[in-house]
Amino acid sequence: MLKTETLDIEKIRGDFPILKRRVHGKKLVYLDNAATTQKPQAVIDALVDFYSRYNSNVHRSVHTLGEEATAAYESSREKAARFVGASAKDLVFVRGTTEATNLVRFSWGEKNVEKGDLLVTTLMEHHSNIVPWQLLARSKGATLKFVGLQPDGTLDMGSYEELLKESPKLVAVTHCSNVLGTINDVSSICRKARDAGATTVVDGAQSVPHLPVDVGSVGSDFFAYSGHKMLGPTGIGALVAKKSLLSDMEPFQSGGEMIKEVFLDHSTWNDTPYKFEAGTVNIADAIGLGAAVDYLTSIGMEKVRDHEVHLLDYALETLPTVKGFRAYGPPGSSNRGGVISFNLADVHPHDLATILDEEGIAIRSGHHCAQPLMRWLDVAATSRVSFHVYNSYDDIDALKAGLEKAGAIFRI
Amino acid sequence: MSSADIYREIILDYYRNPRNFGKLERYDIDARDTNPLCGDEIEMQIRVGEGRKIEEIKFSGKGCAISQASASMLTELAKGKELDWVKQFSKEDVFKMLGNPDLGPSRVKCALLGMKVLKTGVYGYLGAHYEDTDSDPMV
Numbered sequence: 402m403l404k405t406e407t408l409d410i411e412k413i414r415g416d417f418p419i420l421k422r423r424v425h426g427k428k429l430v431y432l433d434n435a436a437t438t439q440k441p442q443a444v445i446d447a448l449v450d451f452y453s454r455y456n457s458n459v460h461r462s463v464h465t466l467g468e469e470a471t472a473a474y475e476s477s478r479e480k481a482a483r484f485v486g487a488s489a490k491d492l493v494f495v496r497g498t499t500e501a502t503n504l505v506r507f508s509w510g511e512k513n514v515e516k517g518d519l520l521v522t523t524l525m526e527h528h529s530n531i532v533p534w535q536l537l538a539r540s541k542g543a544t545l546k547f548v549g550l551q552p553d554g555t556l557d558m559g560s561y562e563e564l565l566k567e568s569p570k571l572v573a574v575t576h577c578s579n580v581l582g583t584i585n586d587v588s589s590i591c592r593k594a595r596d597a598g599a600t601t602v603v604d605g606a607q608s609v610p611h612l613p614v615d616v617g618s619v620g621s622d623f624f625a626y627s628g629h630k631m632l633g634p635t636g637i638g639a640l641v642a643k644k645s646l647l648s649d650m651e652p653f654q655s656g657g658e659m660i661k662e663v664f665l666d667h668s669t670w671n672d673t674p675y676k677f678e679a680g681t682v683n684i685a686d687a688i689g690l691g692a693a694v695d696y697l698t699s700i701g702m703e704k705v706r707d708h709e710v711h712l713l714d715y716a717l718e719t720l721p722t723v724k725g726f727r728a729y730g731p732p733g734s735s736n737r738g739g740v741i742s743f744n745l746a747d748v749h750p751h752d753l754a755t756i757l758d759e760e761g762i763a764i765r766s767g768h769h770c771a772q773p774l775m776r777w778l779d780v781a782a783t784s785r786v787s788f789h790v791y792n793s794y795d796d797i798d799a800l801k802a803g804l805e806k807a808g809a810i811f812r813i
Numbered sequence: 814m815s816s817a818d819i820y821r822e823i824i825l826d827y828y829r830n831p832r833n834f835g836k837l838e839r840y841d842i843d844a845r846d847t848n849p850l851c852g853d854e855i856e857m858q859i860r861v862g863e864g865r866k867i868e869e870i871k872f873s874g875k876g877c878a879i880s881q882a883s884a885s886m887l888t889e890l891a892k893g894k895e896l897d898w899v900k901q902f903s904k905e906d907v908f909k910m911l912g913n914p915d916l917g918p919s920r921v922k923c924a925l926l927g928m929k930v931l932k933t934g935v936y937g938y939l940g941a942h943y944e945d946t947d948s949d950p951m952v
Contacts, residue, residue, distance in 0.1 A: 749877035756816040
């Protein structure tokens, strides 16, 4: 199999200090990027620079440090918005995708969803795009229904269109499955939802870090992503929505920063997006996210995607030669992110992860916060490897050797 | 930690051919628990006989080799013992039973799940409450 190299991987790997680390005496092979990614030196430096040079609260500090911190925070909002083709005024900083869906649940859902309404999500969602809607349905007396899957791990669009006939109030769907890697045609899904009168939420946690994304082409009402899955710090992410929609919503959390005026008997709200950023915001990590966006932009998201497609093609060709290997998800790499969930004969994923860890290989094992999908696959758990820009063909070769070792230990 | 040390022949044998696997038609104790990390599930059913002895015991569930082998071995040890034996059985006894493998902190819970279920069930039967202090919830 051809090992196409479109990036200077050695140079890129040099940007990530953690990749020099050894685990159990072996070179670290980090294949758990769908859970969280490693951070380039530029992101680490941005955090250190903020805390060591201009740490200060934002927005109402008149002094120099405060003005510098505000400028850096707002410049990161610009970057985080532009990265997905949005405008800064349409981007709310949140802790991550989970907080984003919860924000929509409370600020939009409590106001707009009524008894008897239908909410629609899919069987391939992360729990963060299921549980908020379950709770919303419960508190409002609404119903939650799920779009089914086809045997190849893609959405069953027939069942989706049937559900649309019931005029759902909300359609929530992932852009890219964190388990199967399936890249959904969210543009078409959102267009059909809009025609049916539904508000749409797209979970971009697994797409924005890996592919060029333009929220305008996606066409959703709400779009969410997490910083830590795209080389940025933990605790920062984005909810993108049109200003008119955000303006119409109730506040999420309340207190400082999100208010305009406070009286004893009532208060008025700050303009969006600040209305949704109560309390002291996560300044340092927002600035770190800006640095991650700069880093990814300097490489180019088309190239990041191409690199992951090459790795995926290579992995999908070589790993199935390991005895007992069985992968889940769509065949090929054309509508699939750099994620492979698999099982190895009757080896439980946690036993496999333990054996691979001994080889310095970090993979994910378990239900991946997608228990309804595990039930659909009829497995208790899967093992999962997921790539990012610093992964190499060597990593996949190391994985293959590790799987063979596990097969030998378990006498497959 | 060596995986060859953890996954010895005997562990794999109990994983693939679990002893006392299944359910009882008549039982006095029924307890179940899961390990959210691995998704391991263990259910244990016990029929209590004369002299408060464990007359019959079966376990069911699914999960990793360590959790399933540990639970299966535990049922073999427990069968015929008095219920009070369960109370003094410790996590060190579990490790000894498994051949003292060097389990990392995240896998210790797999090894201890069977004991936790057994103790929860027996303590409940005896009108007491089992406080699990062995499997650190933070790991």
